[in-house]
Amino acid sequence: MATVNRQLVLQSRPKGMLALGDLQLQETPVPELRDGQALGRVKYLSIDPTMRVWMAMDSYLPAVAIGEVMRSLGFAEIVESRHPDYKKGDRVSGLTGLQEYVVIDANAKQSLIQKVPKIPFVSDTVFLGTLGINGLTAYFGMEIAQPKKGETLVVSAAAGATGSIVGQIGKIHGCRVVGIAGTDEKCNWITRDLGFDAAINYKHTDWTEKLAAAVPSGIDIDFENVGGEIMQSVLGLMNLHGRVALCGLISGYTKEDPGLASFAAVLMKRLRVEGFIVLDYAPRFTEAGTQLAQWKMLGKIKDRETIVEGLEKAPDAINMLFTGGNTGKLIVKV
Ligand SMILES: NC(=O)c1ccc[n+]([C@@H]2O[C@H](COP(=O)([O-])OP(=O)(O)OC[C@H]3O[C@@H](n4cnc5c(N)ncnc54)[C@H](OP(=O)(O)O)[C@@H]3O)[C@@H](O)[C@H]2O)c1
Known part of the structure; x- marks a missing residue:
């Protein structure tokens, strides 16, 4: 079991494109779990244009604070659990943040963390794009x-x-x-x-x-x-x-x-x-997800992904959105 969590924290608010050092890599100990918590190992990060907005200003969510782990959606696998709703091996998606490990606790609702089903022939990353x-x-x-x-x-x-x-x-x-x-x-x-x-x-x-x-x-x-x-x-x-x-x-x-x-x-x-x-539509996500999954199964929706490898590459990946470097869903594989 790893003891170190690598995280990208917001160091300065970008002006224009992200500059070197706006997001800084730091290492912290993987926290000991308390009762009611689970630990997820983040496998994939969703790279979204709104992250640039979250870095700069209050919008529909408060701006990420300086020194805070950068907010992002992601896909994780539960590696340890003292939470009644999660067991080892469960797969979840939600606001994991740009980091290698995420602690899921009573705040799971705010972090939009939800369990992800296993669907045959559907890769994990689809839950960040077409089914995300x-x-x-x-x-x-x-x-x-x-x-x-x-x-x-x-x-x-x-x-x-x-x-x-x-x-x-x-x-x-x-x-x-x-x-x-x-x-x-x-x-x-x-x-x-x-x-x-x-x-x-x-x-x-x-x-x-x-x-x-x-x-x-x-x-x-x-x-x-x-x-x-x-x-x-x-x-x-x-x-x-x-x-x-x-x-x-x-x-x-x-x-x-x-x-x-x-x-x-x-x-x-x-x-x-x-x-x-x-x-704003969160209460209807299951309804929409079911329809989207059906369309995907029927081949009525096709998708493509651009995958960038390594947490440390996430700042470059964010910039790719603004230079058109991605086709389809942009994802960082952690
Ligand atoms: N309202 C919501 O709840 C919500 C949720 C998700 C996303 N969004 C919005 O949806 C839009 C697309 O997001 P996405 O996540 O799907 O990203 P995306 O389309 O996968 O990536 C962004 C794309 O925008 C194009 N682009 C960047 N700068 C441009 C410019 N100055 N002029 C014209 N095209 C430009 C680039 O493609 P080209 O090579 O074609 O330029 C780039 O690949 C964004 O505006 C995002 O904020 C809104």
């Missing part, structure tokens, strides 16, 4: 979007963990689905393998013309993951009474939020814009 935060976000965001057969859905960050699932749910509902992504390889993946009808590489200079050509009947739903110029262009092509599921604004997480140059399209096109945070 990203699948759930796509599911509830698409509920807000209310897709109807024949409508046009545009999703940004379309080859990422959330966007790639959003587009596939759009296809399940019979929508024309157009994804916006940052490389030709990503565009090929979402059209050839995931069934998107079209993909636009926003790094090509003529991308706005290509987007307009890809949505001949206009856009009914914007599943917005990026904000800024991309959102502005999409809103300009929306149909009257379109819906915007405002999921994320990643283009503003490492620099001053570019926001929108103009909100006029929301007014002129009578759009319904709804921001949402997936945690």
Whole structure:
């Protein structure tokens, strides 16, 4: 049994991308368990854009305090237990933090820790992506979007963990689905393998013309993951009474939020814009997880992962989200 817990603690609040030393590696003793506690060995960490927000400011959760273990979702296996609900070998997911061992106790509810079932042919990491935060976000965001057969859905960050699932749910509902992504390889993946009808590489200079050509009947739903110029262009092509599921604004997480140059399209096109945070839907996670698992089993949702090895690489991995270094779910293998 290991006696040392390696952890990444927040040392300074990043400005722009994470710099060396914003997260510092420290070693602490693995704590002795008290009654009512269990010890999980963290196997995988979920790397999410919201971590950059948690490092910088209070948002829908308080900012991580300086000196505190960096907050993150993760997947762990119970290695020791004095907790009535957990036994050795149980697998859990939830807010493990960027560390090798997590103590689960009476606060397990706040840390969203829950047991993970063994499903044949489903790897552990899927519980961080398609059957974890990203699948759930796509599911509830698409509920807000209310897709109807024949409508046009545009999703940004379309080859990422959330966007790639959003587009596939759009296809399940019979929508024309157009994804916006940052490389030709990503565009090929979402059209050839995931069934998107079209993909636009926003790094090509003529991308706005290509987007307009890809949505001949206009856009009914914007599943917005990026904000800024991309959102502005999409809103300009929306149909009257379109819906915007405002999921994320990643283009503003490492620099001053570019926001929108103009909100006029929301007014002129009578759009319904709804921001949402997936945690608000926690009471319905089982319902959504069951549906997502079914779609995955039936091959209606396919996924990809980008895996980075080693806890110490987590800061680099976080930065990859902002340079587009990942396709699908970004995970650190501890
Ligand atoms: N509301 C919620 O509850 C909730 C929950 C989870 C996630 N989210 C949000 O959903 C979005 C996607 O998150 P994710 O976890 O699925 O990450 P992800 O899409 O797997 O990774 C982020 C991707 O965003 C793209 N990107 C980064 N900076 C960009 C920029 N300036 N302009 C355009 N694209 C950019 C990159 O792909 P390219 O190569 O295509 O640029 C990158 O791969 C984020 O905004 C996140 O905050 C919200």
